Amino acid sequence: MASDSTSSNTTTSSNSSNNDLLLVIDGQQSINTTTVANTSAARDQTSVIIEPQDYLKIGSTFKLVINRFADLGNDHIVSPVFNIGLTTIWYVKVKPWFTDGNGRHYLSVHLFLCYSDERSVRAKYTVSILDNSDHSLQNSRSCGCLQYKLTGDGWGYQKYCDRRWLIDHRSGQLLLPNNQLFLVFNIEVSVPQTVSIEDNYLQELHNVCGLKWLADFRILVSGKEFYVHKCILAVRSPVFAAMFSATTTSTTTTTTTTTGADRRCFTVTNDKSIDTLVVNDIMDVDVFRELLTFIYTGRLGQLASAELPLPTSQPTVSSMAYYAKLLAAAHKYAVRELKSICEDIIYRGVAIGTAVQTLVLAEQCAALKLRERVIDYIADNLQSVRTVTDQQMWKQFIDGYPEAVDAIFEAIRALIIYVPSYSSTVEKEFST
Template sequence: MSAIASSKPSRSASAIVASTASGYHLLKIDGYTRTKGVRTGDKIKSRPFTVGGHKWHIDYHPNGFNSEDADYISLFLVLDDNVTTAVKAQQRFCFADEVKGQAPSLTSASINNYTSQKGWGWGTWTFIKRAELEKSNHLKDDSFTIRCDIVVIQEYRAEDFTPTAFVSVAPSDLHQHLGDLLKTEKGADVVFEVGGETFAAHRCVLAARSPVFSAELFGGMKEGNTAGVVRIDDMEAQVFKALLCFAYTDSLPKPEEEDVMYQHLLVAADRYNMDRLKSICEEKLCNYIDVGTVATATILALAEQHHCEGLKKACLHFLGTPANLRALLDSDGFDHLSRSCPSIMKKLIAMLAFT
């Protein structure tokens, strides 16, 4: 056999990759009913913003882009830069309160060519019917917020890559196994009594997830009688159940009354020094600040008492609007705040002096 015939064929692989930059812009329509006076075809421009090294703005048409869409709200992303070649980008509009957790994927969105010379952009003529918006939960206190996600395609390049391996590794299912361990109570070695209910759990899991549980179950603060029962006061059973679920699975069940549950969970997370759970509760509660003055006062008090700086800043930002601050001062929420958290009163009084 010749040397040529016995040599192995060479192998190589390459890929063409689209380099991208992504971001999003939140556009709040505050005073929606007043914008309805804008004529069909006319627009209101957002402030400019930057994504992928280019300046953009959003055109908001309260009564549609043309007569055929007069019953709808129209939205368009417009390039604000002067460019010699078209900018390739993808965009998608949605209500900001629809985005939970990870940002929506734009993989299926169309790739559009944006140019500054045309004077118009790409978007949707029929984002939502005004009648539907006015009946929906998106409209609160005559306001709603639009989120525009953008992916800018910056360049195409070729690079080497390793072909797909023959062995496919499944994603981690540790959370599922630990969740099953909690449900089946197999190997449980501690029982908690909370709000008249009992919950079986595993000391090692809880100690690994919370330094407070670690101290209580293994350290000098070790709790529990000879039967291994730990009594927890000042907490509802459903709150502790959600806390256990997070400790085992790093996720939370969907509560019925989200704002109330997240308030209680924030207190519980602070009590057991579970920082990630505490941050999740802070983020969730930011969405309920403008629901009502009583809710805002309660959330602000919690933020102050439990050292939640991000949540506190969100509350004060909302109260930075004179109308919102006056509404709080005239409500029962102010009385609750003054009784439960007097430390924040100086801040509010100072804010009132500048309104």
């Protein structure tokens, strides 16, 4: 640090007019000192980089505009407070007229910590004067990585620049246009990186998923091998639990097929090294990988997150198809939480032209929540749904899913209570 820099933990006060100072946050609109800086604007403009040694580095750029600079005395001017990141609040203190022991006058600049959630914060910054002739930065001075331990700690320069040089007539129009001084701060703050125990635990489980290390079971899907751990799959999926119980009671056999409706879908074989589940039905490898990720972590993986629509938007056609496959997989292996998530997302994408297909999907996957919602949707929009739905598909739906048709009639009867003229329309649509 330069010899003229100082540290302070005193309470700052200002005797200067609030109209003399403005703060611009990363190019956002100027803010008067009578108000608190818009912290959300500061957050949106910051860049976040993960540093080694478990520190989170956050960088922001701020511009301080001091009006009537040449007319100001030796009182301190304090900027509005501003956020850097989510856990630290700062302010700048400027003294336009600092006089040293030799009678020379300087501009004094310091950066103060106003508040922090952390016990210790590191910060380094560069302060420069904006040259309005070519918008270059003049007299740039940097403070190294300094430690702020207490609220009110401040580091900076008592002798940042010679005041006489700054207001000299040869440079006054360049550095002080209209008697305004523009100070630009580039600040980097490093705070201890807070790691969630839950996130760390789930990440470790995610890293284990699919690794051969310590795996005691193998699943083969369309030629792709997935190495898994029986205990995790059994706890999260009743289907896997039943399957593993069946195979452990018949270890003398080399091949075991499951019973029930899914008899043809997969086969468990036993070789000398590890038991293997061969998924015989048509299963998308990416979908199965997503299923395993959710079984291990309880969260959607990167692929599903990329397809995940915003809460206020409808899913795209591609994401609807993806989540339909994921719903089928979650149903097949009885992963209830994943099934519920898929139902919610799919329903957000229901439209007039897809309502029947979505109801068929809900019937096939026993997705009761989705089924109930889509039935109400069709009942509310029966004429439109019937108009855009293919004639053959509509007939197959009526013949193949009579219980769903009855449920639609029940929903429509509730509407008829309020709209008596609706009954004739209903009979016409279902009679074709």
